[in-house]
Amino acid sequence: MSFFKVDQLSINFGGIKAVDGVSFDVDKGSVFTIIGPNGAGKTTIFNLVSRIYEPSGGRLVFEGNDITHVPPHRVAKLGIARTFQNIELFEHASLLQNLLLARHAHKQSSFFSELLFLPSVRRMEVEHREAVEKVIDFLDLQQYRESLIVNLPYGVRKVTELARALCTNPKLLLLDEPSSGLNVEETEDMAFWIQDIKNLLGITVLMVEHDMKLVSAVSDRVLALNYGRPLAQGSPQEVQSHPEVVRAYLGG
Numbered sequence: 001m002s003f004f005k006v007d008q009l010s011i012n013f014g015g016i017k018a019v020d021g022v023s024f025d026v027d028k029g030s031v032f033t034i035i036g037p038n039g040a041g042k043t044t045i046f047n048l049v050s051r052i053y054e055p056s057g058g059r060l061v062f063e064g065n066d067i068t069h070v071p072p073h074r075v076a077k078l079g080i081a082r083t084f085q086n087i088e089l090f091e092h093a094s095l096l097q098n099l100l101l102a103r104h105a106h107k108q109s110s111f112f113s114e115l116l117f118l119p120s121v122r123r124m125e126v127e128h129r130e131a132v133e134k135v136i137d138f139l140d141l142q143q144y145r146e147s148l149i150v151n152l153p154y155g156v157r158k159v160t161e162l163a164r165a166l167c168t169n170p171k172l173l174l175l176d177e178p179s180s181g182l183n184v185e186e187t188e189d190m191a192f193w194i195q196d197i198k199n200l201l202g203i204t205v206l207m208v209e210h211d212m213k214l215v216s217a218v219s220d221r222v223l224a225l226n227y228g229r230p231l232a233q234g235s236p237q238e239v240q241s242h243p244e245v246v247r248a249y250l251g252g
């Protein structure tokens, strides 16, 4: 059984086939990356997997369960988390508050037990704190924990966005262009974080990325798309040297 299966996925916007019969399998514990020129359909696939968009055809199967039509909040509860290309944090809250909010949104207790602050709620509160502190330690964010997001350098915000997704204890982590806006050194650091997330936390990663150095450093498998259609699939080296991929990137 495949860990995460995308089968003949399609969506049309008006006359545009943004994603047109795309299939791939993501193995548990691997990093799978989708590449392709601008407008190829990469972000649309992420929005289909996160269930923000409704597909016009095809299936999404996660751990053997068909999730093609489940609502977005259920996807998160099943263990799928994502980061956004344009960081989605509360800018005027601290890093710690952002991570606690992510935990609370993910694992809510009932209104009445919260009102009465029952022992179960206290226990859960301790669990939230411990989980968040673990992520802060893991991503080396201790020195920024009380800082407001608005005051943090862009590179640290990007790692905080990663931390926010990790706080929900995902089994599958979707990373939308983790290197966008980062300089060379920060991109190298991001590659280390992604490898640690896979190797030390055992989390499976599905990623959209433009930076080929990062793609080669971290990916087990790569899918290249163009105009919503698959061009090639294989190891990073196989896909990068595939003639169709070279042609698509050179615009030939």
Ligand SMILES: Nc1ncnc2c1ncn2[C@@H]1O[C@H](COP(=O)(O)OP(=O)(O)OP(=O)(O)O)[C@@H](O)[C@H]1O
Binding pocket: 013, 016, 018, 036, 037, 038, 039, 040, 041, 042, 043, 044, 045
């Ligand atoms: N909500 C939408 N409404 C209409 N068209 C859309 C919508 N979302 C995406 N598209 C179209 O679908 C196609 C694929 O877009 P998508 O954003 O998925 O590409 P991408 O590969 O992520 O590109 P980039 O690398 O520039 O982010 C494009 O032609 C885009 O204009």
